[in-house]
Amino acid sequence: MLTVRAPATSANLGSGFDVFGLALGTPADVVRVERAPETTITVTGAGSEYIPEDPEKNTVGAVAEALDAPARIRIDKGVRPSSGLGSSAASAAAAAVALNALYDRGRSRKELVPVAAEGEALVSGEAHADNVAPSLLGGFTVATDDNVTQVDASVPVVACLPEISVSTRDARGIVPDSATMDEVVTTVGNAATLTVGMTRDDPELVGKGMTDEIVTPERTKLIDGYEGVREAALEAGATGVTVSGAGPGILAVCHRRDQRAIASAMVDAFDAAGVESRAYQTAIGQGATLYR
Template sequence: MEQEIEAAMPVQDTINDRPAHNLPPVGTQIRVFAPATVANVVCGFDVLGFAVNEPGDEVIMRVTETPGITISKITGDNGRLPLAPEKNTVSVSVQAYLESIGRTDIGLDIELHKKMPIGSGLGSSSASTVAGLFAIKNLMGDDTDVAKLLPFAMKGEEMACGHGHADNVAPALLGGFVLIRSYEPLDVIRLPHPKDLHCAIVFPDVDVPTREARQIIRTKINMKDAVTQWGNIAGLVSGLYTQDIDLIGRSMQDVLVEPVRSILIPDFYKMRELAMEAGAVSFGISGSGPSVFAFTRDEETAKRINQILQQHLTSLKINSYAYTSTINDAGPRVL
């Protein structure tokens, strides 16, 4: 059984412990893909997440003569994202990285191509940010641990939703299934998982803004609920390590966040019923929603669940998008 553990360095170490980097020649270009992610994984609010194979975002980055960052093009966003570099999560994160290595004298032009829905609960802003950071890391010939990009990616999350959490950016950057053990100092652990575990994802095309979805969460909980949640998180992590899919399934229950956020998702409990009847191991909300996901033992079951859920949403006159994937262990990649 494979067991991978990678700890991210504390924030202060990422900024000071970097070698000098030479500027790449003007005209040098790189194109990078970064994957969508499922955050929380039902019971692990803000501390668990995993990457999927699709959808994702692409960034094209070019070295220019004039120092500074410009964003020349954004596609796939229906005009919703800002071109101003001080307001875009990609450029803000890249700028923070460049400041940390003392190379703000570089000129960069960025194209962002959104290949996934915005506001889907699938880490849209995280995918864009990670693609940008992975691109600049490669352009600068930076061979340090990719985990050291995490603090810069979290700056993008803070801009996007008001909270610098890592349960989307960490799996998008590192790939695989990720646990954030601590935020202060930042400590991220990459978990093993059953290789045949499949994921069915359905995005109902309704608006659930991340900021608003966070604001409705209870800030105080009773001890009984906390104990239940701790047991489920521990059971899920144990199931991942022991490759026990049944344990994974029965541990994926949320008594804290799902009861509130499910109100924002059309027919959530009916969709869960349909998915479980069709052979799902578990079912829950992806991130802040409205996307939902189910773990299955095989690809055929995942595709069948997606079809059933989309048919149900169509009966409610709700458009939807569906994706089927294994857990993506690769993370971002140069195209």
């Protein structure tokens, strides 16, 4: 039996829609695999009651199929589904690493990115790789149609998860079809600023570059209390705040000294809007870990 822990992730980071992603130190999914004549899946843990065990509907089933690696797969969910914290991707990334090792497929972590993205195609309709890339590789990742670039980074973050469900499929349905040239120019500037910030572990530059005028304003309409939470986090010292992935999770970037105050301000602001939430005080972390 092989065991893999794969981390939650935050995609988009505002200006990098469908391209940027980062691995979170916590939470994470744990996947255990054993060889079997055909794939079976059991799911326990956070939100497991909402996750199908049918291999045709679970992201790990798509990964087993893509690697031609049938197995008995047990998923222990640390990342609740429909969270914006890459729940479906964490399982897919863990399964890709585990099954690749179990069947000696010899794929590199980078080569496993499109394999794990097959799981995303199953649940959201598109094989976007911006969650599976950081879950597999760790750090900050830039996933384009034909390449993935990774840099190690250790910027502190707070990921606040409200008790609201937003499906990625629905949130993709409200992405605007077009953008103005001014919006594109601003976005390119912000994305470049954020990228430089990651290479310098600089929360100020990363936070500044997280602003997005194209996709995020539409997505925030799906998150009750978003504006209040954003303002509270900024007042408590966050250097940037945006929707995590497709939401409803909200990501704040910060200096370590402000982390606790920001977490508490975000939870209180959700509470004031009548929404329960929990905040993970963490940092950009490692990719999937294999335990033999």
